[in-house]
Amino acid sequence: MTDTHVRPVPVPDALSAPFWQAAARHELTLAQCAKCGEVTLPPDVTCPHCHTTEPDFAFVPVPGTGRVRTWTVIRRSFLAGFENPFVLVDVELDGHSDLRIVARLLDGADVPLTIGARVAVEFEDIAPGVAVPAFRLEHGE
Numbered sequence: 001m002t003d004t005h006v007r008p009v010p011v012p013d014a015l016s017a018p019f020w021q022a023a024a025r026h027e028l029t030l031a032q033c034a035k036c037g038e039v040t041l042p043p044d045v046t047c048p049h050c051h052t053t054e055p056d057f058a059f060v061p062v063p064g065t066g067r068v069r070t071w072t073v074i075r076r077s078f079l080a081g082f083e084n085p086f087v088l089v090d091v092e093l094d095g096h097s098d099l100r101i102v103a104r105l106l107d108g109a110d111v112p113l114t115i116g117a118r119v120a121v122e123f124e125d126i127a128p129g130v131a132v133p134a135f136r137l138e139h140g141e
């Protein structure tokens, strides 16, 4: 029997496993190419910067702060386990303007949002040993 109220849990593969292991410790990491030193997310089989097929990624922790690039309000989710409505933000991480990370905003669907608003990563523990990144607005700037 399938419980339709349970959120789907990420299924790590060999490439992404270190990212999810760090997430479980509430640590946001980016995949750093061993060949060129550039970072990417999510890790792919090739490095998007130098195109090596052996990027041998190391997962380096980042502070997880950034700015809202854009957002959308999800009023009807195609996935179970989400309380609607909720907000997905597209975040530009500090120092990594070429990366985008899309995640839930934990401040609720009615919070006033502006492009460029400061956010910081937090993690939602959704199953034993499984946490997913999300963001929360930083206040008092």
Ligand SMILES: [Zn+2]
Binding pocket: 033, 034, 035, 036, 037, 038, 047, 048, 049, 050, 051, 052, 055
């Ligand atoms: Zn590279």
